[in-house]
Amino acid sequence: MGISVGGIVSGIDTDDMITKLVAAARMPQNVMKTQLSDTESLKTAYETLSAKMDDLTTAIEAIDTADEMRSTTSTSSDDSFVGITATGAAVAGRYTVEVTALASEATSISDAVADSTTLGTVAEGTFSVTYAGTTTTLTLDSTNSSLEGLCDEINDNVAGVTAYIMDTGDATTPYRLVITGDDTGAANTLTLDTSGLTGVGSVPTFTEMSAPQDAALTVNGIAITSADNDVDGVVTGMTFNLNDITTEPIVIKVADDTATTVANVKAFVDAYNTVRSYVNAHRAWDSDAGIKGEFVGEATIISMMQGFQTVLSAEYKTGASYTGLSSIGISTQQDGTLELDEDVLTAALEDAPDEVTNLFETDAGGLGDKFKAILDLYNNEDKSSVSVVAGKNVVTLGGILTDRMAAIDDQISDMNDSIDAFDLRMDAYEARLKKTFTAMEIALGKLQDAQSQLTALLPSTDSDSSS
Template structure:
């Protein structure tokens, strides 16, 4: 049987077009599989959005579990001579600060050496013993052939707590030693063969001296810690009079933290509403409408928001001015929340963070979130199930595609045979027609 290279060439029939139509019809068997895949992928994406909103809510609740959130203070300082930074241990109040003396590091300089270059031989030898404060003594050996640069480098390599440098005073070069730390506890001590250098003190070691509310304070450094609980002073200059430090509760940051929690919850509620909505006009439903995992999550969060602390000043969210609305969101009464934080921030902290080993609302939320977000939680179980279903649908799609390809290939073979057969029949028909026409012509003659 003759081979037909292109369907329809031999028969003149549109077999190629017919085969394409049959293939398209066969591929319709894939449509429900693709639709199911898309549906499950949409659910997977929906759970991803849900996880993001829940994680943000968990983070906001964790912020409220930190007692320092409700012990934060803010400070302001008059004048430019002193700056102050505070921690939650600082006590609210007003403090008068005056600075009579800044701390400074001791500096000693050698005599001036008349050398053309700092790398020239000094022509001296000996041993220089150097220490800073109560630190270990370092012995610096120098010999003929050594230069100021060599001795400087040797001192710096010894890491004694003092730095060496070279200063040109116009008449010559001098070796200068400066303590790395300020204060009288960091004086430089030199011994050994020092005569060749002729060191003298050019800057005296000095402690910082200040008063806080009339109390005299001495500090080795211009950064003064511990003089006032929870406050660090940075001294930049002396004062002509007293500067005032005002420390007060940072109620603004406390309020911001509580409102961030409310915002995070409302964001979750908005995400939940979108995923479980139904539009009757367009007959479209949210990706998780009727989903059992979604219903369980909503139920657990509604339950945990009903937390009550019977031992605290504030026992429920509503006591802080946070009320649940009919649409499921939370709304804040700014005045009531501000009053609660201003009057008793410790009690607000107790409500959220707990006290004396007893958990607060934040811990309850975190426990609930653990059953949802952690390994083995509701979301992982749900998404693992979807992943397994998508794997099965992928296998099913592959098998169906292979079946379609096999069916189309069978059609192609059958159509090729048909094309060849019709081609032969057409040839036979033409031959017979010619023979009959010839016979008829002979008969007529």
């Protein structure tokens, strides 16, 4: 850096002069830093908006199917016998259920032995397991010819079957091998063939403890069988959970839950209003007050909100009476936010629930489809990319907001590089100024020294010497 003499000869405060010159030269960088700060604020605004749009996506997806849009409540007169799970597709009504048999799985157990781990205690050879019509043949040899070895072979190789060693606590022969099917239902039979175990050792004998069977029940007097104790598909939107054989009819009641549906629609309205209000706040501009929101002039934001508004105000061919948001009590306010009249929506749901459902349902050609398309177009988390396929460039489009944020990231990176480069130029400029002023001070010092020497050589002009 060199030595600065700081105006010691000239009397000029060169350090202060250098500081001011460098500060003046840095003025363009100050503008750059302000632009960087504004760009970073814009990035933060986009990131926050994207998160709010994620919440909006969650809200619309909570009402975009018939099951979700049409909520129901369901009760059982005694769920220790029969429980009930109902979706929005269930038809409201009263159902009686009687259970005469529960579905069960096949289980077999071996005779008891004194030792479960010693090799050679089970005869070597082949052991076959046939489960649900599929046969698997296992081989026992000197490495696994024990009850535990057979158990491991079954668990490792036979799909749909579980085996385990049971310790009964008997004083002499406590160990038994239990083999059970994983699935209930009469079709899931279990057959064990020990005829291939011909080597030295004992051949286990198996006893069937329970045979596989289907559940048997009646729903409103109609006989039904099921391989599972959770019986679905018998009545649309309903699953009967069979827990015990009944001694009297169990009454299942299903009712429409309009209040929950209204709450879910309100959650969508609130989520949209959160996005809209955030955009409004960050598009505010008042030159007199010095207010300029981050989204002022952002064409991406303008086009996205126009797209939302178009979808929200449109009419759809999804019903006869309820074809748009205004018909179900949702109106657009002056600031672009939505307002929900819950009484109007409740009346629409009670009058024509299918039409209201179709308005929001995916693949029904209504608002739900169009609204989610805009969300995906703008807030898809993937960035656009270009790949080469068969020698041709193929463009894969990502989310518009995602691409905009990526572009902003690139701007921020470039700005930081420019600011860093400017710092280097200012450091060099400051070093040159110090070198220049130091040289000046040294030159002035030499001149003063020469002047002193010349003065000493001149004859004296003292008035006393002439008298």
